[in-house]
Amino acid sequence: xxxxxxxxxxxxxxxxxxxxxxxxxxxxxxxxxxxxxxxxxxxxxxxxxxxxxxxxxxxxxxxxxxxxxxxxxxxxxxxxxxxxxxxxxxxxxxxxxxxxxxxxxxxxxxxxxxxxxxxxxxxxxxxxxxxxxxxxxxxxxxxxxxxxxxxxxxxxxxxxxxxxxxxxxxx
Amino acid sequence: xxxxxxxxxxxxxxxxxxxxxxxxxxxxxxxxxxxxxxxxxxxxxxxxxxxxxxxxxxxxxxxxxxxxxxxxxxxxxxxxxxxxxxxxxxxxxxxxxxxxxxxxxxxxxxxxxxxxxxxxxxxxxxxxxxxxxxxxxxxxxxxxxxxxxxxxxxxxxxxxxxxxxxxxxxxxxxxxxxxxxxxxxxxxxxxxxxxxxxxxxxxxxxxxxxxxxxxxxxxxxxxxxxxxxxxxxxxxxxxxxxxxxxxxxxxxxxxxxxxxxxxxxxxxxxxxxxxxxxxxxxxxxxxxxxxxxxxxxxxxxxxxxxxxxxxxxxxxxx
Numbered sequence: 001x002x003x004x005x006x007x008x009x010x011x012x013x014x015x016x017x018x019x020x021x022x023x024x025x026x027x028x029x030x031x032x033x034x035x036x037x038x039x040x041x042x043x044x045x046x047x048x049x050x051x052x053x054x055x056x057x058x059x060x061x062x063x064x065x066x067x068x069x070x071x072x073x074x075x076x077x078x079x080x081x082x083x084x085x086x087x088x089x090x091x092x093x094x095x096x097x098x099x100x101x102x103x104x105x106x107x108x109x110x111x112x113x114x115x116x117x118x119x120x121x122x123x124x125x126x127x128x129x130x131x132x133x134x135x136x137x138x139x140x141x142x143x144x145x146x147x148x149x150x151x152x153x154x155x156x157x158x159x160x161x162x163x164x165x166x167x168x169x170x171x
Numbered sequence: 172x173x174x175x176x177x178x179x180x181x182x183x184x185x186x187x188x189x190x191x192x193x194x195x196x197x198x199x200x201x202x203x204x205x206x207x208x209x210x211x212x213x214x215x216x217x218x219x220x221x222x223x224x225x226x227x228x229x230x231x232x233x234x235x236x237x238x239x240x241x242x243x244x245x246x247x248x249x250x251x252x253x254x255x256x257x258x259x260x261x262x263x264x265x266x267x268x269x270x271x272x273x274x275x276x277x278x279x280x281x282x283x284x285x286x287x288x289x290x291x292x293x294x295x296x297x298x299x300x301x302x303x304x305x306x307x308x309x310x311x312x313x314x315x316x317x318x319x320x321x322x323x324x325x326x327x328x329x330x331x332x333x334x335x336x337x338x339x340x341x342x343x344x345x346x347x348x349x350x351x352x353x354x355x356x357x358x359x360x361x362x363x364x365x366x367x368x369x370x371x372x373x374x375x376x377x378x379x380x381x382x383x384x385x386x387x388x389x390x391x392x393x394x395x396x397x398x399x400x401x402x403x404x405x406x407x408x409x410x411x412x413x414x415x416x417x418x419x420x421x422x423x424x425x426x427x428x429x430x431x432x433x434x435x436x437x438x439x440x441x442x443x444x445x446x447x448x449x450x451x452x453x454x455x456x457x458x459x460x461x462x463x464x465x466x467x468x469x470x471x472x473x474x475x476x477x478x479x480x481x482x483x484x485x486x487x488x489x
Contacts, residue, residue, distance in 0.1 A: 004453060011452035014206045021210040 035109035036094045039085055041125070042106055042134035048151070049129065050104035050141055052078040057096035057105050065089035066096060075150030077142065083125040088118055102141040106134040181272050188261055192405035193223050199405075199447050206451040227398070235394035242299040249296035250389075250396045253289050253403030260285035260410050265340045267423045267431035278339040279331065282414060283324050286369055289407065290316035293371070293378055296400070297388035308387025311458055312378030315368055318465040322473040323365035329358040329480040330418050343422035352419040357476040359419040361469055363442075366415065368465070370407035373450040377458055412442035 022029050031037070042050050053070025071081040096105050115121050133139065142151035143158055155162040197212065197220055204211025215221035237246055263278035265271040275281050290313060297309020331337060333354060334345035342351075352359045368375040379387040389400045416422060416438040423431030425438075456464070 008448055008452045011206050012448055014208055017208050019205075019210055020208050023210070023213075 031109035031111075033109065035111075036092045036097075036107040038087075038110040038113055039090065039092075039096065039105060039107055039123075039128065040130045040132075040134065041083060041104055041128045042130060042132055042136075044140045044142075044151075045133060045138055046140065046151070047131075048077075048140075048142070049079050050102045050139075051080050051083065052102050052104070052141065053080040054078075054101060056099040056101060060095040060099035062093060062095065063089045063091055073150075076147065077149035077151070080125060083128060085123045085128060086121065087113060087123060088121040103134070103136045103139055104141075108134070177272075180270060183270075184261060184266070184272055185258070188258070188406060188409055189402070191409050192402045193227065194220075195405040195408065195443065196223050196226055196401075198443070199450075202444060202447045203451050206448065230395055230398040230401075233394040233397075235396065238300065238302075238391050240301045241391060242301065245295050245299035246391075247396070249292050249299060250392065250399035250403070251292075252295065253292035254399050254406060256285045256288040256292070257403055257406040257410050259288075261406075261413070263339055264410075264413050264417055265343055265422060266435050268340075270432065271340060274338065274340055277337045279327060279337045279342070282339075283320070283327075286323070286407075286410070287316070287320055289369070289403070290320075292400075292403065293388045296392070297378070300388070300391040302391055304384045304386075305388050305390050308378040308380070308384045308390070311380075311384075312371060312388055315371065315375065315377055315461060315465075318462055319365045319368035322361055322465070322470050323369060325470075325473045325477060326358045326361040326365060327418060328477055329355045332477075332480055332484050339417055339422075343417055343424065346421040346424060350419060350421045350424075355419065355476075355480065357472065358480075359415070361473050361476070362418065363411075363415055364469065366411035367446070367449065368461070370404060370411055370446075372404070372408060372446055374453040374455050375461060376455060377461055380455065382455075408443055408446050409439065412439045412446065415442050 044050055051068075053068060055068065055070065058064075058066040058068060065086040066084070067086075068083040069081040070078055072078050092107065094107050097107050100106075113121070140151065142149050144160075145157070146154075146160070148154045200222070201211040201213075201219065212219035212222040215225055237243055260282050262272040263275050263281050265274070273281075293312035293316070294309045297305040297307075297312065300306070330342060330351050333351060334342045336342060336345070345351075371378050377387075378384075379389070381387075384390070389397055392400060413435075416435060420438050423435040425431070425434035429437075
């Protein structure tokens with residue numbers, strides 16, 4: 001009986017405790033820097049698309065919500081002709097980000113993606129591309145890749161030496 | 172008193188108590204939330220009060236489904252019984268001098284009879300549902316009600332002895348000098364415990380017991396029929412709180428700076444809040460614990476209380 005009354009008293013004084021509720025639209029809980037939210041496609045420092053259309057994200061996706069079609073421009077640079085993510089399917093697992101060899105696809109701390117129509121949850125490339133380098137500023141895939149795709153000439157990239165002239169005897 | 176005045180009082184009591192019962196949806200959710208360090212519904216309307224409207228509308232638009240295996244007539248009648256019996260019980264409670272629907276000379280017995288009739292609603296509802304969980308809930312409800320009714324009545328007999336009347340108005344006026352909670356503390360505690368069991372509120376919500384019996388006797392109910400059980404429960408809380416105030420806390424009596432009705436409802440709300448606090452704080456006992464507690468502890472205790480009260484009353488008179 002005493003313990004019951006004590007319990008009731010302890011519960012009652014919770015009336016004056018600080019409330020844990022965060023009143024969402026007015027107040028927001030801080031999101032972690034690595035929060036896995038809305039998926040974006042980032043760009044190179046020089047403004048080119050990072051995505052090279054390798055399909056690794058689509059292959060890694062456990063719910064098959066990513067669809068894309070790779071194509072090439074006249075310089076031989078690969079890019080996606082279309083890139084489509086169905087966010088009504090996406091489970092925000094981040095495997096696509098882990099799989100991406102060019103840091104193009106990234107998950108950002110944003111979860112406010114509510115829509116009135118289901119079809120509006122299907123994001124096309126225009127919706128996904130952002131004018132930012134995301135989490136890897138300064139990274140340019142075609143600058144470190146061996147291929148000359150219009151970004152740099154052969155041997156001019158970072159961590160790359162000029163090609164050796166095998167016909168010359170000079171050191 | 173003229174006929175019109177009687178009708179106005181009846182309508183007023185109906186209006187006030189049905190609104191209290193509906194408002195308790197909000198009160199309970201807010202208070203529970205506050206005691207759990209949350210805020211509770213605070214969006215719809217001022218302070219979230221329109222949650223009552225939203226809930227009611229939702230209940231109205233729910234499909235009113237009667238299971239094909241149910242006993243249709245009884246299934247429909249059961250939820251009405253609880254509301255009707257509790258509203259009948261409210262008829263004898265004096266809210267202020269002269270404001271009472273029926274000033275019966277056996278008002279207390281009428282109240283006890285009506286609160287007993289409420290048990291039918293649980294038994295019939297659970298039985299007509301034709302579902303094993305509902306039936307278990309109904310069985311539990313029946314035995315719990317019978318067990319706790321016994322000393323609910325007996326716990327009030329001390330008050331009756333002291334005031335010498337079954338008439339609730341007389342009982343209130345007998346508390347002019349000292350409230351019966353002072354002279355009958357054991358009676359008050361036992362009556363309140365029995366009241367919780369009678370309204371099958373937590374922690375004594377054994378007939379419902381959502382963690383064991385899903386929802387017990389009203390598992391099959393939906394829509395406004397469920398709403399009737401819901402409102403019946405809140406009306407029951409109001410009735411028991413009002414009754415506690417009338418019997419032990421001097422009814423409408425109080426310092427003169429507030430009108431008697433205000434005193435009555437202030438006191439009643441304290442007990443309604445206490446009901447909700449009980450829900451927030453105490454876990455549900457096991458079924459056999461509840462019955463054992465009732466028959467082995469509370470019944471002897473109330474009989475001893477009656478004996479001592481009777482002895483003192485006789486001694487004072489001689």
